[in-house]
Amino acid sequence: MRARYAKNLPSIWLVTDERVSTEALLASAARLPKGQGGILFRHYHTSVGARRDLFHRLAQVARRRGLMLLLAGSAREAAAWGANGWHGRGYWRAARPLVRSMAVHNERELRAAERAGVDLVFLSPLFATRSHPGGRVLGRAAFAALARRARVPIVALGGVRAEHRLMLKGIGASGWAAIDGLTEGS
Template sequence: MGEVLWTALGRLPRGAGIVFRHYGLPDRRAIYERVRRIARARGLVLVLAGSPREAVAWKADGAHGRSPHRFAARPLLRTAPAHDAVEQAAAARHGADLVFLSPAFATRSHPGARALGPVRFGLLAGRDRLPVIALGGMDAPRYRRLRALGASGWAGIDAFTGPDSQGIGAAKG
């Protein structure tokens, strides 16, 4: 992982969010705690991929996943992934506050995955009132294009960690 994560956190604008996944790392909790300290100091929202119970225990601002989010011990931001209409509807049914819809475009993190493209993304984004965050091959110009089709914001990995990342200031819409 090196310095990439820490550099990316420094590029996020105040009020942006982080979904902390990093599954399977033996030092996952220690890395999370370092991310949490940075998030608090910089005014970033920190969502833990996992159950609402785990998110509460780890003092996250929210929980990310497909499980029902209704029964947390304290209010949490609830986010879910979706790749199609079925998963998007399930996210709404399970109480998600927003959905990460992906892959909007071809992405290095999922080689060979069929991208939604602007038309299918727009059709899905307009299906219900659940805010949709565009994910997959995203950058600021692509977000401007998808915002007109219903994207409420955008997320990325390479946009914040790659050599061409610009210290993004448009991660939320």
């Protein structure tokens, strides 16, 4: 999949979270830059019906705006739901090519993601986050060290906001992702 999407991977990603209202998620998705943004749809703890309904509402926004939409789960589920790709650790296969991402927090997980053939990784947490209060953070130096050794595009996640964009390029991120950094004020 890398060859197909290498130049077309979004540089800004909205990550969904149950803490954020549906209205705020839809409004934030609609503000992502046309043709340059992505949505990582998680909502792990939402009932299946409500999860699928919200996914389809975000998919409508994604289609209108030319956004990439990844579904946290299996490749089969992502293909069945019409996602552009899937986010997760399993080794499922889909009938059609899909972009694949994984969450990475350290060197061991980065190497595992590369061996699994992912197209990009969400490296986190760069900074402290509201979604994981009190959690351990990488900080700039550790993030940069991991990003320099990566063989796949690195998306910075964890306390990241628009004002960090320039700094992120300097520490090896090819893009950034956020929950609160993209939904606050919606």
